[in-house]
Amino acid sequence: MRLLRRVLVSIAAVSAVGAMTAAVGAGAAGAAPARHAAGNGGVVTFAEQPGAPPTYIFPLYNGANSENADITYLQPLMWLPLYWFGHPTSSAATINYKLSMADPPVFTNNGETITMKLKHFAWSTGAAVTARDVVFWMNLVMNEKTNYAGYVPGGWMTHVASYKATGTATFVLNMNKSYNQTYLLYNGLATLTPMPQQTWDKTSSTSANGTYDTTAAGAKAVYSYLNSASLSLSTWDTNPLWQVVDGPWRLKPTTGFQVTGQVTMIPNKKYSGPNKPKISEFQELPFTSASAEYDALRSGTVDYGYVPTTDIGALGSLKASGYNVNPWYEWGLTFVGILFNNPKYQALVSQLYIRQAMQSLINQPEYIKTILDNYGTPTYGPVPTFPKTSFLAPAAKKNPYPYSVSSAKKLLSAHGWTIHSGGTDVCSKPGTGAGKCGKGIAAGTKLALSFMYPSGFPNIDNEIQVMRSTYAKVGIHLTLSEAPENTVLADGYACIGKTAATCPTSTPVLSIISSPVYTYVPIYYPDGTSLFGCGGATNGGNYCNHQVNKYLTQIESQGNAASTNTLHTYQVYLAKQLPDLWFPNAAYQISAISTKLKGVTAQDSTGHIYPSTWTLKP
Amino acid sequence: MLDVGDNILSPGAVVLGGEPEQPAAGEARSAWRTAAGELLGNYLGVAGLGIIVLMALFSFVGPLVYHTQQVNTNLTQVNLAPGGKFPLGTDQVGYDVLGRLMVAGQSSLEVGLAAAVIAVGIGTVWGAVSAFVGGWVDSVMMRVVDALIAIPTVLLVLLLATIVTPSVLTMIYVLGFVSWIITARLVRGEVLVLRTLDYVSASRLAGERPVRIVLRHVVRNVIGIVAVQATFEVANAILLLATLSFLGLGPPPPAVNWGGMLTTGLNYIFDGYWWQIYPAGLCIVLTVVAFNLLGDATRDALDVRLRQR
Numbered sequence: 056m057r058l059l060r061r062v063l064v065s066i067a068a069v070s071a072v073g074a075m076t077a078a079v080g081a082g083a084a085g086a087a088p089a090r091h092a093a094g095n096g097g098v099v100t101f102a103e104q105p106g107a108p109p110t111y112i113f114p115l116y117n118g119a120n121s122e123n124a125d126i127t128y129l130q131p132l133m134w135l136p137l138y139w140f141g142h143p144t145s146s147a148a149t150i151n152y153k154l155s156m157a158d159p160p161v162f163t164n165n166g167e168t169i170t171m172k173l174k175h176f177a178w179s180t181g182a183a184v185t186a187r188d189v190v191f192w193m194n195l196v197m198n199e200k201t202n203y204a205g206y207v208p209g210g211w212m213t214h215v216a217s218y219k220a221t222g223t224a225t226f227v228l229n230m231n232k233s234y235n236q237t238y239l240l241y242n243g244l245a246t247l248t249p250m251p252q253q254t255w256d257k258t259s260s261t262s263a264n265g266t267y268d269t270t271a272a273g274a275k276a277v278y279s280y281l282n283s284a285s286l287s288l289s290t291w292d293t294n295p296l297w298q299v300v301d302g303p304w305r306l307k308p309t310t311g312f313q314v315t316g317q318v319t320m321i322p323n324k325k326y327s328g329p330n331k332p333k334i335s336e337f338q339e340l341p342f343t344s345a346s347a348e349y350d351a352l353r354s355g356t357v358d359y360g361y362v363p364t365t366d367i368g369a370l371g372s373l374k375a376s377g378y379n380v381n382p383w384y385e386w387g388l389t390f391v392g393i394l395f396n397n398p399k400y401q402a403l404v405s406q407l408y409i410r411q412a413m414q415s416l417i418n419q420p421e422y423i424k425t426i427l428d429n430y431g432t433p434t435y436g437p438v439p440t441f442p443k444t445s446f447l448a449p450a451a452k453k454n455p456y457p458y459s460v461s462s463a464k465k466l467l468s469a470h471g472w473t474i475h476s477g478g479t480d481v482c483s484k485p486g487t488g489a490g491k492c493g494k495g496i497a498a499g500t501k502l503a504l505s506f507m508y509p510s511g512f513p514n515i516d517n518e519i520q521v522m523r524s525t526y527a528k529v530g531i532h533l534t535l536s537e538a539p540e541n542t543v544l545a546d547g548y549a550c551i552g553k554t555a556a557t558c559p560t561s562t563p564v565l566s567i568i569s570s571p572v573y574t575y576v577p578i579y580y581p582d583g584t585s586l587f588g589c590g591g592a593t594n595g596g597n598y599c600n601h602q603v604n605k606y607l608t609q610i611e612s613q614g615n616a617a618s619t620n621t622l623h624t625y626q627v628y629l630a631k632q633l634p635d636l637w638f639p640n641a642a643y644q645i646s647a648i649s650t651k652l653k654g655v656t657a658q659d660s661t662g663h664i665y666p667s668t669w670t671l672k673p
Numbered sequence: 674m675l676d677v678g679d680n681i682l683s684p685g686a687v688v689l690g691g692e693p694e695q696p697a698a699g700e701a702r703s704a705w706r707t708a709a710g711e712l713l714g715n716y717l718g719v720a721g722l723g724i725i726v727l728m729a730l731f732s733f734v735g736p737l738v739y740h741t742q743q744v745n746t747n748l749t750q751v752n753l754a755p756g757g758k759f760p761l762g763t764d765q766v767g768y769d770v771l772g773r774l775m776v777a778g779q780s781s782l783e784v785g786l787a788a789a790v791i792a793v794g795i796g797t798v799w800g801a802v803s804a805f806v807g808g809w810v811d812s813v814m815m816r817v818v819d820a821l822i823a824i825p826t827v828l829l830v831l832l833l834a835t836i837v838t839p840s841v842l843t844m845i846y847v848l849g850f851v852s853w854i855i856t857a858r859l860v861r862g863e864v865l866v867l868r869t870l871d872y873v874s875a876s877r878l879a880g881e882r883p884v885r886i887v888l889r890h891v892v893r894n895v896i897g898i899v900a901v902q903a904t905f906e907v908a909n910a911i912l913l914l915a916t917l918s919f920l921g922l923g924p925p926p927p928a929v930n931w932g933g934m935l936t937t938g939l940n941y942i943f944d945g946y947w948w949q950i951y952p953a954g955l956c957i958v959l960t961v962v963a964f965n966l967l968g969d970a971t972r973d974a975l976d977v978r979l980r981q982r
Contacts, residue, residue, distance in 0.1 A: 368944030535925040
């Protein structure tokens with residue numbers, strides 16, 4: 056889902072010249088974290104990703120405000136979702152009922168009625184978290200669907216018939232369609248987040264609390280107020296709204312947030328759930344560059360940070376200075392996007408054999424070993440190969456197109472291409488029959504493709520250089536262009552929803568952004584409907600395969616066993632169809648964790664962090 | 674001994690108050706010979722020239738002698754330390770660093786020299802026309818220069834580099850078009866002095882067309898300043914190319930330049946891969962310093978006030 060918000064952010068950003076000045080400043084020194092003296096329980100410092108400070112505190116966030124800094128590092132520490140995904144002790148991206156605010160949902164009425172019973176949780180005001188707080192969330196999100204990052208057109212929200220609180224702790228959701236239970240839990244119920252109706256149901260800072268959310272106009276007004284309060288970053292730590300929490304943490308009043316992105320949290324004394332905080336303060340520190348963060352790490356001012364991938368060779372000194380180093384993988388995918396409706400290249404990339412040849416020239420194991428220093432996992436299809444889950448079909452654990460230069464050559468020459476190793480292949484047998492280049496490819500057409508990738512990511516740069524070189528061996532010419540990541544994103548989505556007639560030929564036919572390209576957060580079910588379904592919200596390449604759509608429809612509506620079987624069949628099929636080029640999934644970050652910081656037993660692939668389980672050794 | 678304002682290329686024309694005369698070919702050659710003699714007598718200048726020649730030989734002749742694979746990457750030999758097979762080791766995708774330096778030098782020198790030619794060409798014409806015509810034309814042209822000076826060069830380069838598709842050729846144009854401003858100012862200042870000299874006035878009175886006066890008498894007399902400035906512009910262009918590459922806006926692979934190599938090497942600064950950093954940095958420093966030394970020496974040789982003898 057990160058892809059969608061990245062697109063939204065980038066489209067706005069690219070048009071501004073300021074983006075370039077930001078790029079100039081990117082190398083500037085980062086924040087200079089001043090480590091506070093440890094108080095009762097100690098102060099733990101945690102490094103935010105470079106150039107990605109929190110920008111949104113309201114847990115009903117849109118695509119443009121859904122960086123990890125917002126949706127996994129900030130909001131869930133203060134406002135818990137009804138169902139928690141991820142684990143503090145493993146990297147599994149699965150439902151965690153122990154940390155959830157509700158018991159497992161009960162499906163009745165042919166699966167169209169879902170009853171959720173809340174456990175006992177309390178707001179920091181002392182009031183209990185009730186089903187009315189879930190209704191409050193639903194009222195806002197149903198009236199502001201397009202402003203919610205978890206909304207997928209035609210998805211479960213479209214099929215909500217009604218919802219209500221049937222008791223203080225019982226919330227009932229009625230659907231007009233029967234969904235697969237796991238699918239609905241992972242993609243729909245996972246997004247429900249109780250919000251303090253008693254204090255947030257207002258339309259301005261001066262209005263009295265009421266029940267504005269019960270009408271469409273009122274719900275929109277409430278959303279508008281809370282959204283504007285969230286956009287006022289300088290008032291986060293002084294606005295009483297954000298002090299009402301049900302999670303283990305709250306912002307430190309008056310000094311809990313700096314607009315540069317520094318967050319200081321203190322324990323919520325009224326927190327009634329599991330894992331009560333043991334440290335006295337939790338700080339998240341912003342950095343403008345990975346090197347600035349690394350400098351802070353080496354100086355010992357960060358307890359939980361990360362090592363730039365290019366500095367992996369220097370881990371020895373870091374370990375010697377008291378850090379454990381562990382890779383953190385996200386529940387996501389990395390791939391080279393293919394633009395299927397660029398008129399200049401459409402005929403070429405529409406040919407499956409050309410995509411197969413290109414895929415078999417990507418040596419994922421070697422990239423992972425040599426370029427990523429083994430801090431990566433392969434991507435073979437729509438379901439991540441790591442962490443291991445039952446979603447991953449046994450047949451999908453293997454590379455459908457192992458690295459083979461000779462196979463690529465054979466494929467191309469068998470389809471009418473004259474191979475020019477080191478040069479550019481030429482179609483010598485046009486036409487649509489066996490042994491011909493394929494529909495729309497004229498005689499003399501050269502096998503040359505444009506490829507855009509982001510600047511500032513050394514590992515991607517190295518991978519693309521190797522890829523270009525390997526492709527050249529079989530005569531596939533890649534014209535490379537490097538650009539800031541936001542530009543790559545904007546170009547990669549320039550033709551979404553367009554026909555070939557309206558898609559500019561200058562749009563790169565191949566593109567990649569930093570790894571992982573797509574994360575299954577906060578929609579955890581790994582089918583990739585919005586990525587690979589016809590007209591999907593994040594289907595930037597406009598890939599459309601009706602067999603894929605048929606599978607996707609079955610997955611979301613069949614019973615659990617049948618749905619899982621279909622998911623397995625689908626992922627094997629899609630992996631071979633190559634809607635994009637599968638690419639190694641680099642670690643989200645190579646974490647460096649102070650040996651004084653205890654309790655970090657695993658890194659959650661959903662991106663969540665668990666500072667309430669951490670302690671700091673004096 | 675020549676006086677200030679002497680016409681080096683047309684010494685006959687500097688007889689104050691006299692008729693402008695066409696220089697005898699021998700006299701012009703003599704003036705150049707004198708300047709060349711001065712230049713060759715300047716040890717630092719000779720050193721600069723020598724380094725430039727060596728760098729050019731290294732970059733353009735070197736690959737003919739030292740054969741390396743600079744097209745295909747090789748992941749089986751990445752980040753190897755200097756040794757027998759690879760005198761300067763290998764980089765992060767398996768290229769031989771010594772061979773890479775040679776290929777990179779071609780781009781750096783080509784871009785530096787070509788961009789400098791464009792820069793001094795535009796700057797000279799702009800400054801000369803502005804000063805010679807004077808009046809509102811001068812005001813407008815100089816305000817344009819002032820406005821461009823007010824914009825940081827790097828920002829201007831970034832703007833242009835994001836508009837065009839980076840390649841060696843486009844980099845030459847981009848760097849050339851942002852580097853002419855200083856030359857224009859220098860030339861204007863010089864021409865403001867030259868235009869008041871008698872031989873220019875005499876040319877006017879003789880009915881020579883302004884364009885001919887500018888090209889024949891004015892521009893030729895600022896050639897010394899231009900030559901000096903050109904050497905500095907080469908150095909600047911090489912550094913700007915390095916800056917662009919540092920920001921990821923340089924020519925994409927397989928093109929390579931010293932700045933790009935340095936940037937890539939810096940990513941591995943904590944890994945101890947010094948051979949990916951120092952050689953490229955040294956090439957840049959040496960070349961830039963060499964062009965600056967040559968520039969200083971050229972100025973000394975062409976400016977009679979600065980001659981040692």
